[in-house]
Amino acid sequence: MTRLPSVFVSHGSPMLALGAGATGTAWRQLAAGLPRPRAVLVASAHWLTRAPAVGAARQPETIHDFGGFPQPLFDIRYPAPGEPAVARRAAELLANAGFEAHGVERGLDHGAWVPLREFYPQADVPVVPLALQPRLGPEHHYRLGLALRPLRDEGVLVLGSGSLTHNLHEVRFEETAEVAPYVAEFQRWFAGRLAAGDIAALLDYRRRAPQAARAHPTEEHLLPLFVALGAAGEGAAAEHRFGGVTHEVLAMDVYRFTEPAAEAA
Numbered sequence: 377m378t379r380l381p382s383v384f385v386s387h388g389s390p391m392l393a394l395g396a397g398a399t400g401t402a403w404r405q406l407a408a409g410l411p412r413p414r415a416v417l418v419a420s421a422h423w424l425t426r427a428p429a430v431g432a433a434r435q436p437e438t439i440h441d442f443g444g445f446p447q448p449l450f451d452i453r454y455p456a457p458g459e460p461a462v463a464r465r466a467a468e469l470l471a472n473a474g475f476e477a478h479g480v481e482r483g484l485d486h487g488a489w490v491p492l493r494e495f496y497p498q499a500d501v502p503v504v505p506l507a508l509q510p511r512l513g514p515e516h517h518y519r520l521g522l523a524l525r526p527l528r529d530e531g532v533l534v535l536g537s538g539s540l541t542h543n544l545h546e547v548r549f550e551e552t553a554e555v556a557p558y559v560a561e562f563q564r565w566f567a568g569r570l571a572a573g574d575i576a577a578l579l580d581y582r583r584r585a586p587q588a589a590r591a592h593p594t595e596e597h598l599l600p601l602f603v604a605l606g607a608a609g610e611g612a613a614a615e616h617r618f619g620g621v622t623h624e625v626l627a628m629d630v631y632r633f634t635e636p637a638a639e640a641a
Contacts, residue, residue, distance in 0.1 A: 378411045382534040382607035386628040390442050390486045393452055399628045400494045402618035407495040414531030415459040415502040417466060419603040420487030421538040421596045423507045428475045431482030431505035432463040439483040454489035459502035462532055473523035487537040510596040514579045517599045521606020534607040536600030540627035541591040548624045555621045558587040563627050570614035608633035
């Protein structure tokens with residue numbers, strides 16, 4: 377079976393479900409270049425728990441975890457099936473790595489279904505959600521990803537869905553071409569550290585990255601990146617697939633992670 381890469385996407389506003397624009401084009405192009413997976417294990421910034429958990433529902437519901445948006449957004453359903461066998465396997469891998477993980481009945485929040493509607497619009501690829509633990513930080517989530525790495529050899533796409541920057545206090549809802557300078561600076565820093573494979577700096581981004589606390593007043597939207605990065609393994613190669621910015625401050629970066637060329641060969 378072909379080893380799949382792992383992927384990080386910035387999912388932005390739920391309104392992307394009604395018009396994904398350039399971000400949606402990047403998602404579709406990325407998905408088109410991937411082998412068809414047996415299932416997707418998605419770590420979304422919108423499922424937060426105290427301890428690791430995996431969604432084991434056979435038919436996950438579509439969760440509309442937002443308010444104040446147009447009714448057509450609430451009418452959307454993404455009826456992808458679950459895959460309990462993959463959920464059990466993920467929990468087993470986490471347990472083998474020393475994490476106490478459990479399976480729960482969990483639907484798909486918008487961090488999962490908004491991008492997946494562009495990846496697999498027929499909703500015919502099973503989806504298994506993975507919870508984040510926002511109090512435990514980047515290293516914990518990187519280790520979660522490392523533990524889940526074998527899934528990539530078993531036909532499972534590990535997808536982290538969050539946002540490279542996420543300061544909702546500074547969002548400008550009118551669309552402009554403006555990009556806040558600190559957002560561009562943060563994007564450049566992350567791109568440079570990922571290209572260099574500098575895991576130590578990335579895990580310590582809160583102290584080392586420029587204006588990290590402004591880019592992420594809380595860090596749950598960046599933690600999915602560390603899951604995807606860990607799932608690619610130590611020494612992972614990062615391919616930057618998209619770097620747009622919406623609402624001046626939401627960096628919509630997309631990354632594809634693989635092992636180094638020598639290991640892949």
